[in-house]
Amino acid sequence: MNFKRFYKYGSPPNYFRLCLKYENWFTVPGCLLIIIGCYGGLFLAPPDYQMGDAFRIIYFHVPSAYLSMSAYAYMALAALVGIVWRSNVAFSVAKSIAPFGASFTFLALVTGMLWGKPMWGTAWVWDARLTSEFILLLLYLGYILLHASIREQKKADRASSVLAIVGVINLPIIHYSVVWWNTLHQASTISKLSSPSIAGEMLWPLLVMIFGYGLFFWGVICRSGATELLKREKRSNWIKEYVEEYQS
Amino acid sequence: MNIYLKTFVREIKVSMKRWSDILTGVIMFVLVAIIFPLTVGSDQMFLIKIIGPVMLLSALLASLISMQNIFKPDFLNGSLEQLALSHHSLNGLILMKILSYWATSSLPLVVVSIFIASTYYVTGLSLGVVVATVLLSSTTLVNISALAAALTLSVRYPGALMTLILFPLSLPILIFGSKAIEYSIVGIDSSGPFYFLTGMMLLSFSLGPIATAFAIRISLD
Amino acid sequence: MMEVLSMGEYGFFVWSSFLISIFVLLINYLCAHREFISELNKVKLNK
Numbered sequence: 001m002n003f004k005r006f007y008k009y010g011s012p013p014n015y016f017r018l019c020l021k022y023e024n025w026f027t028v029p030g031c032l033l034i035i036i037g038c039y040g041g042l043f044l045a046p047p048d049y050q051m052g053d054a055f056r057i058i059y060f061h062v063p064s065a066y067l068s069m070s071a072y073a074y075m076a077l078a079a080l081v082g083i084v085w086r087s088n089v090a091f092s093v094a095k096s097i098a099p100f101g102a103s104f105t106f107l108a109l110v111t112g113m114l115w116g117k118p119m120w121g122t123a124w125v126w127d128a129r130l131t132s133e134f135i136l137l138l139l140y141l142g143y144i145l146l147h148a149s150i151r152e153q154k155k156a157d158r159a160s161s162v163l164a165i166v167g168v169i170n171l172p173i174i175h176y177s178v179v180w181w182n183t184l185h186q187a188s189t190i191s192k193l194s195s196p197s198i199a200g201e202m203l204w205p206l207l208v209m210i211f212g213y214g215l216f217f218w219g220v221i222c223r224s225g226a227t228e229l230l231k232r233e234k235r236s237n238w239i240k241e242y243v244e245e246y247q248s
Numbered sequence: 249m250n251i252y253l254k255t256f257v258r259e260i261k262v263s264m265k266r267w268s269d270i271l272t273g274v275i276m277f278v279l280v281a282i283i284f285p286l287t288v289g290s291d292q293m294f295l296i297k298i299i300g301p302v303m304l305l306s307a308l309l310a311s312l313i314s315m316q317n318i319f320k321p322d323f324l325n326g327s328l329e330q331l332a333l334s335h336h337s338l339n340g341l342i343l344m345k346i347l348s349y350w351a352t353s354s355l356p357l358v359v360v361s362i363f364i365a366s367t368y369y370v371t372g373l374s375l376g377v378v379v380a381t382v383l384l385s386s387t388t389l390v391n392i393s394a395l396a397a398a399l400t401l402s403v404r405y406p407g408a409l410m411t412l413i414l415f416p417l418s419l420p421i422l423i424f425g426s427k428a429i430e431y432s433i434v435g436i437d438s439s440g441p442f443y444f445l446t447g448m449m450l451l452s453f454s455l456g457p458i459a460t461a462f463a464i465r466i467s468l469d
Numbered sequence: 470m471m472e473v474l475s476m477g478e479y480g481f482f483v484w485s486s487f488l489i490s491i492f493v494l495l496i497n498y499l500c501a502h503r504e505f506i507s508e509l510n511k512v513k514l515n516k
Contacts, residue, residue: 027498034494042487054479060490100497107493111486118479135416142412149403158466159399163413166395166459170416216494224501230508234515243512 013238019222027219033212040205057115063213065108071101076168079161091157092228102140128177129185139167259348273314280306281364292369299368300429304422315393343457354386377432384445385425391456398463
């Protein structure tokens with residue numbers, strides 16, 4: 001397979017056009033999947049034996065938690081690519097992922113609190129998984145604030161990328177915290193190697209929601225990464241050409 | 249080999265000249281540790297329970313106060329740039345800087361922690377465990393503070409940004425250090441947390457100077 | 470209808486987590502879209 005044809009997307013104009021061309025291919029299916037998953041989760045799935053109807057929060061909590069971790073992994077990967085190859089495209093992707101990843105982490109924490117209150121009587125408990133998810137939120141905020149407080153853009157990019165890469169150590173801690181410690185948070189129901197411990201008609205809305213959130217996230221990042229690239233390359237010629245094309 | 253020894257000795261001498269900075273860190277440690285018995289109440293049962301977290305929290309806040317002194321003075325007077333431009337490995341030189349910072353800022357804390365812990369009614373073997381925990385956790389905290397200081401070198405007034413970078417990365421140290429002290433006071437075998445702290449120390453000493461040197465090169469140009 | 474709205478006495482938690490999730494997703498998309506339009510307008514004005 002000829003991978004060389006992907007190299008051209010490392011240059012800003014090609015990446016910009018690619019993002020804007022395929023953005024709707026991510027957002028629209030994502031929204032559709034989310035709507036289908038919501039309907040299946042809220043109305044079609046039978047209520048759980050132990051938790052009753054409150055388990056339906058899983059359809060909002062699990063996708064946003066999963067996405068918060070994978071968004072951080074993508075941000076760290078983009079940061080690494082930016083540092084190693086000194087690529088403006090990679091840095092703008094990393095910078096645009098940060099606020100959205102932080103919003104998904106916030107969503108995971110809030111839906112988790114709304115789930116914990118009726119189930120275990122307390123909205124928050126300082127166990128390993130909740131604490132490490134909160135640390136993830138702090139790492140996102142640290143990235144955003146560090147980038148915002150350094151004036152020169154190249155320096156800001158590289159310094160905050162170092163922070164993103166160093167923070168990757170938190171991801172295995174979050175993922176394996178329910179395995180290593182006895183936490184209040186329950187163990188994972190879906191694993192790659194064994195069959196899931198959850199019923200089929202409860203499982204499919206969950207998978208649909210996870211895919212829907214993921215596609216929607218990538219759609220939003222396409223748009224936001226293109227904006228960031230636009231901000232950085234305001235003065236270059238290809239922007240002027242694009243604006244003329246867009247206007248006509 | 250000689251250059252690294254010279255750097256270490258030079259850093260120690262310079263820190264000795266700035267002894268007021270070391271004293272500020274120690275005073276911060278003592279003040280934070282004193283606040284709890286004075287404000288919450290000096291009930292022995294309560295104090296014995298919180299000695300672990302208090303020790304580590306005080307160490308963290310003291311390192312927060314003295315964090316800027318690792319690189320900022322050298323950055324401002326240009327000697328950090330000279331270190332980066334020399335043909336010696338910046339990783340090794342930064343490692344020596346971090347070691348000397350640890351020697352001058354954390355070893356006094358270890359000595360002071362003995363006195364503070366005895367005012368918290370800790371006796372016997374647990375006192376040794378407190379000292380060992382502060383010693384071990386300070387090695388990792390020093391590396392993380394050096395990284396945070398290097399990342400915020402080019403920011404004029406870092407302030408809370410240093411806390412925001414330092415805090416998430418040092419949380420495992422705080423948790424396991426408090427557990428080690430808590431287990432020894434209750435009487436359980438506290439070797440588990442100690443293994444973790446030692447592991448974190450080795451990880452931070454091996455990767456910390458590399459990341460810190462890289463961050464310094466970013467801030468310098 | 471009441472049974473759907475109350476979700477077996479957990480209605481408040483389920484529906485509020487649903488609403489806040491949809492709200493955050495919408496805000497993300499709208500903010501991204503609006504920023505892109507404003508940046509494009511800035512470039513057009515400067516030309």
